[in-house]
Amino acid sequence: MTGAGKGPSASTLADSFRHRTARIGVVGLGYVGLPLACTFASKGFRVLGFDIDKAKIDLLNAGRSYIGHVSAEALSALREAGRLDSTDDFARLEGVDAIILCVPTPLTRQREPDLSYVVATSEQVARHLRRGQLVVLESTTYPGTTSEVVRPILEKGGLRSGQDFFLAYSPEREDPGNAAFATADIPKVVGGDGPDALSMACALYDQIVPRTIAVSSLDTAEAVKLTENIFRSVNVALVNELKVVFESMGIDVWEVIEAAKTKPFGFMPFYPGPGLGGHCIPIDPFYLTWKAREFGIATRFVELAGEINTAMPLRVAARTIEAMNAHAGRAAKGARILIVGVAYKKNVDDTRESPSFRIMELLERQGAEVLFHDPHVAEIGANREHPEFAGRRSTGLSEALLATIDATVICTDHDAIDYRDVARWSRLVIDTRNACARHGVVGKHIVKA
Numbered sequence: 001m002t003g004a005g006k007g008p009s010a011s012t013l014a015d016s017f018r019h020r021t022a023r024i025g026v027v028g029l030g031y032v033g034l035p036l037a038c039t040f041a042s043k044g045f046r047v048l049g050f051d052i053d054k055a056k057i058d059l060l061n062a063g064r065s066y067i068g069h070v071s072a073e074a075l076s077a078l079r080e081a082g083r084l085d086s087t088d089d090f091a092r093l094e095g096v097d098a099i100i101l102c103v104p105t106p107l108t109r110q111r112e113p114d115l116s117y118v119v120a121t122s123e124q125v126a127r128h129l130r131r132g133q134l135v136v137l138e139s140t141t142y143p144g145t146t147s148e149v150v151r152p153i154l155e156k157g158g159l160r161s162g163q164d165f166f167l168a169y170s171p172e173r174e175d176p177g178n179a180a181f182a183t184a185d186i187p188k189v190v191g192g193d194g195p196d197a198l199s200m201a202c203a204l205y206d207q208i209v210p211r212t213i214a215v216s217s218l219d220t221a222e223a224v225k226l227t228e229n230i231f232r233s234v235n236v237a238l239v240n241e242l243k244v245v246f247e248s249m250g251i252d253v254w255e256v257i258e259a260a261k262t263k264p265f266g267f268m269p270f271y272p273g274p275g276l277g278g279h280c281i282p283i284d285p286f287y288l289t290w291k292a293r294e295f296g297i298a299t300r301f302v303e304l305a306g307e308i309n310t311a312m313p314l315r316v317a318a319r320t321i322e323a324m325n326a327h328a329g330r331a332a333k334g335a336r337i338l339i340v341g342v343a344y345k346k347n348v349d350d351t352r353e354s355p356s357f358r359i360m361e362l363l364e365r366q367g368a369e370v371l372f373h374d375p376h377v378a379e380i381g382a383n384r385e386h387p388e389f390a391g392r393r394s395t396g397l398s399e400a401l402l403a404t405i406d407a408t409v410i411c412t413d414h415d416a417i418d419y420r421d422v423a424r425w426s427r428l429v430i431d432t433r434n435a436c437a438r439h440g441v442v443g444k445h446i447v448k449a
Helices: 010-018 033-042 054-061 072-080 090-095 116-128 145-157 195-205 218-248 253-260 284-293 300-328 355-365 419-425
Strands: 023-027 046-050 084-087 098-101 134-137 166-169 188-192 212-214 336-340 369-373 407-410 429-431 446-448
Touching: 010 195, 023 033, 023 090, 023 116, 033 046, 033 072, 033 084, 046 090, 054 072, 054 084, 072 084, 090 116, 098 116, 116 145, 134 145, 134 195, 145 166, 145 218, 166 195, 166 218, 188 195, 188 218, 195 212, 218 253, 218 284, 218 300, 284 300, 300 355, 300 407, 300 429, 300 446, 336 355, 355 369, 407 419
Parallel strands: 023 046, 023 098, 046 084, 098 134, 134 166, 188 212, 336 369, 336 407, 407 429, 429 446
Antiparallel strands: 166 188
């Protein structure tokens, strides 16, 4: 750690944010960090991005993007303007005024929080922390992480939060693939370790978002993010359960939801699917349940929602096998099955925690040959939960291919796919997203799951 040098005062640092003369460091250039770095750069800041993955750094410094909704043209323009640079040399953290941490917070195999990335990154920052810097954690985590884990690591070298440097938490609110809400369009919740840190963080984010919402503490800001994602998890679990109940009654849950959402108050539509994916929704509820146990509290409602959503891929796989048998007397063993969509949501290339992988695993265990098609994912990358699929490539979607397929399972309803062709060319369609019906296609060979 370089404690040398007094560093700028709180008012000077805040002014550098307001005048956009400060240099911003973003650590972790993934689906959260890269869009954030580009947003700061597009607003006139000089930004230095950090990542331990040298391949990412080389791509960015060549003006090339590895994330679908971050264009190479935008990256190149920011680099040519001198606003965006990237490095794997963490010693250069000393040269920035604000350090924003955007690193993964996954679960262990025991479904407990894995803060190894947060800890390792905080240790890197601590080695190069200087007086007068603002450090912000954006990674989704349980209440207490910033104060109980990050702050002690940063203070090991002798500098003190609130006295020598400023510490804050501001949860990311990225929604990849949502054209209506980019990083710069979404209000930011901010919590600080003391009033000066809160003021500094608000001054920083005020420059790039329409509104900052200051809350009373770091813990509160962390709880806000968990609440947002648990709200979605619980409601998706509810409609997934309703789907199963209504299906047994011969009722179409999607028709029910479309009718129910005409009520102008008291109802918000959520839609069933093959399970939850993405880095946040399937994971965040378990961060709260783990922390709640420290206080002797059982989060039964939250855990039940997690159980329902986690079970959905198993239901889709079973429904597929059942439908093949009923439709053509075909067993899973030796069958050829096509998964349409391995991204966790439509119109993105993000496969993190995708339920498609679990469905593929379950079908292959039954002896099926499983292929996939995804217009946004040419090749499956490294995957902690399903390393066996790494390197598997997307197959083209054609009439000739589908003529050889026993069941086509729609897991992700990308707009780039012609579902009329899928339905016309397929012997059997298992539709987990109601994609065919939404495109006006029905038939006895289309089974909703």
